[in-house]
Amino acid sequence: MTKIITKTYPMAKALVFMSLFLAPFVLLAQQTLETIDQSLRYSRYARLALKIIPVQEDERLFLLQMPVEKIEENIQFETYQFAYVVLNSYQEPITAQNLVPLSENDLVADTDFHYYFEKSVQIPEDQNLAIALLQVTDTRQGDIYYYHIDLMSPYIFGHPDFWAYYGDRIPFDQTFIQKNDPLEFKGRTGISLHSFHYPTQFDVPLPPMEIRPANVPREVVVNYEGEFFLNAPKSFDQEGYYFIQADTNSTQGMLVKTVHEAFPRVKDYEEMVDMVAYISTRREHEALMEATDKKLALDKYWIGMLKDEQTAINVIREYFKQIEFANILFTDFKEGWKTDRGMVYTVMGPPNEVYFRPNGEVWSYLSANSNSKITFTFARVKNILTPNYYILNRSRALQPEWFKSITTWRNGQMVF
Incomplete structure (x- = not known):
């Protein structure tokens, strides 16, 4: 484990540091889990990936394991501010008063790939709902990363010990x-x-x-x-x-x-054929499935659709980058790209807004040159295998925007 060095500051610098540290928490006054936009957790350009893994040590005692993956290279601990809180509802305000800062002294480990914190929390006997939230603030741009998980709720069966x-x-x-x-x-x-x-x-x-x-x-x-x-x-x-x-x-x-060994990337041409189902017509996909030489069939498919080799190369790169991110973000017992959230993410791109409710997750996409939004609502379903199982609320009203996005892909104009 990396040795932790405690830095000392002159009084003036310490006061400036304290004011900078507290500022993001003050700005969060009266925000709740239902009102904070968590779209950054699905961004292709995130610098960190947060996780909370609860180990249930007793009926109401949890060890919160909080690994923070370092996506950014040459990361410095001082660049970020870390804090956690256990909330009693999705409507409880997240404020400077209930957020608990995590300092370098709280690190259990600092590796090449992770910062790692641990904290034990006891849930009061009269509390029936408990949600752990990890918050990390990038002090350069003010970006705030969040990750939360239910410790106790009607949507989970409990956590392993x-x-x-x-x-x-x-x-x-x-x-x-x-x-x-x-x-x-x-x-x-x-x-x-x-x-x-x-x-x-x-x-x-x-x-x-x-x-x-x-x-x-x-x-x-x-x-x-x-x-x-x-x-x-x-x-x-x-x-x-x-x-x-x-x-x-x-x-x-x-x-x-x-x-397989290539996951979250595509493994071979057989798998690639499966994955283009989202932007293909039924006839196109059936022809690809029946083709003896999948590589040749895919080459003809992409060039025939996009009419230009360089455009085809660019679209292939972007489409399968979306598949890769969907696999990283949404894999559960299914591959991420085969989940409802992974399907929407692949075709529509990262959502502009993400809001959580106790019973679901809502994604919004802002229409170009318009103030209107298209919204996808994912209902949370209790599942013994995972606390994060979501099913899309399907509707015929989603068809126009869905086909518009597919057309954008097929014209080589999708940009993220």
Whole structure:
């Protein structure tokens, strides 16, 4: 772990530092989880990626593991201001009075890839809803990053009393891992965990204006793979997803999605054919699926659609960059690009505004040369595998803007 050096300041500099540190928190007076715009968490140009991973140590006692991924190169701790809070509702004000600053002395680890904080929190007996929020402010531009997760709410089954860690002891801060890559699981009770493998493959989701119900598999294959020991490297050798539990009689567990070696990028031409479904006509996609030489068929598809080789190269680069970001941001037991949020993100781009509600997430896109917005609402669904499962509220009213975005892609004019 990097040695932490505590800096000393003359009184005048200390006062300036304190005023700068407190300013962003004062500006947040009366803001709530429902009113803060969290679009920066989905930006392609974010400098940090935040996460809160709760380990449930008792019914109302949680260890908040807070890794902050360093996307920006040559990052300096002093550039950012860190704080957290546990809220009792999505309507509770986020203020300087309840935000708890995190300083360099609070770092558990400072690695090449992460800052890592830990804090234990006890939820009062009379509190039935608890949401942990991590806030990081970039002091250069004033950008504010947020990440929140329910500790206690009607939308979660609870949290496991164990977690997985990378080789540098930083908590596993994503839901996917390449198969055969090792993780180390640690817990406070017991000596082993149980592993269940689901080899399920998922279809591409229906478009936003398709209101008929999606096909649901009548049965899901699950293979119990037995127990494995805590505090020892563990890898998973099959693609699909795994659900890890300490107690098979409980609903609490941890999801690990296993992916191919190229993920979150596209692996091969077969996968590329699947992914262009969002901007293809049905006839075009069926022809690609039936083609013997997928590379040749895709070359003809892109050039035929865009009429210019350089334009085609640019669009291919942008489209699959969107797929990559969708996979990073929205993968759960499905690949991110196959989720409803991943589908909208791929076609429409990063949303201009993102607002959370206890029961959902609302994205807005600002129309060019207009004050109007198009809004996508994702309903939150309680799911044993993940606390962050969302389904798009589909509507025929979304069709005009959806087709407009697809046309923009097909004309080579999509820019982010």
